[in-house]
Amino acid sequence: MKRLGEVFYIVDNLLIARTDKTLEQSALRENSAVFTKKMKKIGKVIELFGPVKSPYVSIKAAKGITISELTNLKNERVYLQ
Numbered sequence: 001m002k003r004l005g006e007v008f009y010i011v012d013n014l015l016i017a018r019t020d021k022t023l024e025q026s027a028l029r030e031n032s033a034v035f036t037k038k039m040k041k042i043g044k045v046i047e048l049f050g051p052v053k054s055p056y057v058s059i060k061a062a063k064g065i066t067i068s069e070l071t072n073l074k075n076e077r078v079y080l081q
Contacts (some may be wrong), residue, residue, distance in 0.1 A: 001035065001039075001079045001080070001081055002023060002024075002027055002079060002080045002081075003020045003022065003023060003077055003080075004017060004019060004020065004023060004028075004034060004057065004077075004078045004079055004080045005017040005019040005020045005023065005057065005077070005078065006020070006075060006076065006077050006078070007059075007073045007074055007075065007076055007077075007078055008074070008075065009074075010070050010071060010073070010074060013060065013061040013065075014046075014058055014059070014060060014061070015042070015043065015058070015059040015061065015070065015073065015078075016056060016057070016058055016059075017056065017057045017059060018054065018056055018057075019054060019055050019056070019057055020077075023080075025052075027080060028045070028048060028055070028057070028080075029045065030045050030046065030047065030048065031044050031045060031046075032044060032045045032080050032081075033080070033081055034059050034078050034079070034080060035078065035079045035080070035081060036073070036076070036078060036079070037076075037079065041062055042059070042061060042062055042065055042069075042070075042073065042078065043059045043060050043061045043062045043065065044059065044060055044062070045057055045058070045059055045080075046059065046060045059078070
């Protein structure tokens with residue numbers, strides 16, 4: 001598992017995360033599955049945007065993930081498999 005970054009903003013069923021500086025840019029791809037530290041799939045990467053050295057990522061929440069689960073992810077680290 002690779003650390004993707006930290007969730008800092010939530011809008012409806014969309015999470016915005018700032019990528020970790022240690023993440024290799026080659027590992028970051030659209031449609032990559034995103035997980036919590038407990039290995040629960042929370043969604044997939046939809047879009048990369050922002051500065052090249054430290055991009056932001058939008059993550060579309062997976063079906064079955066509740067709003068309360070999403071709000072609990074704020075300021076939490078998320079991971080790529």
